[in-house]
Amino acid sequence: MNLEEFVIGVTKKIGEIHLQYFKKTITITQKTRYPSDIITNVDKLSEKVLIDWARRECFDGIILTEESGEIKIGENHELKLIVDPLDGSFNFSIGIPSFCVAMF
Numbered sequence: 001m002n003l004e005e006f007v008i009g010v011t012k013k014i015g016e017i018h019l020q021y022f023k024k025t026i027t028i029t030q031k032t033r034y035p036s037d038i039i040t041n042v043d044k045l046s047e048k049v050l051i052d053w054a055r056r057e058c059f060d061g062i063i064l065t066e067e068s069g070e071i072k073i074g075e076n077h078e079l080k081l082i083v084d085p086l087d088g089s090f091n092f093s094i095g096i097p098s099f100c101v102a103m104f
Contacts, residue, residue: 001057003079010053011101014046014085021045023095036090043067046085046101 001009027041047065054063054073061079063071081103086092088099 006054006057006059007081007103009057010050011103013053014049014101017042017046017049018086018092018099018101022092022097026093028093038089038093039067040086040089040093042092043086043089050083050085 021042029039031037031039044067047067050063050065051068051071053059054071058074060074060076061081062077063073064080064082065071066084083104084102086099087102088096091097092099
């Protein structure tokens with residue numbers, strides 16, 4: 001699987017998770033003293049899907065996530081994906097449809 005196929009495939013899968021949980025009861029944890037700085041169970045699940053997908057599809061590089069930090073998979077440490085599997089957690093948590101998978 002090439003990088004483009006990997007990105008499209010994992011983004012679609014995470015998007016399905018977002019839609020499954022959107023406007024449903026979720027768990028919210030405050031990260032800092034700022035009310036909008038939160039993490040949800042959907043953030044954690046989305047990140048787990050990303051990492052599991054990367055390992056299963058033999059991604060070769062580094063994935064940098066907001067919650068877990070740097071995850072090295074394989075031997076290629078020159079390729080780095082920066083990912084927020086649920087960018088817009090606060091909007092998501094209050095039912096505003098302005099969130100996405102951010103991947104650079």
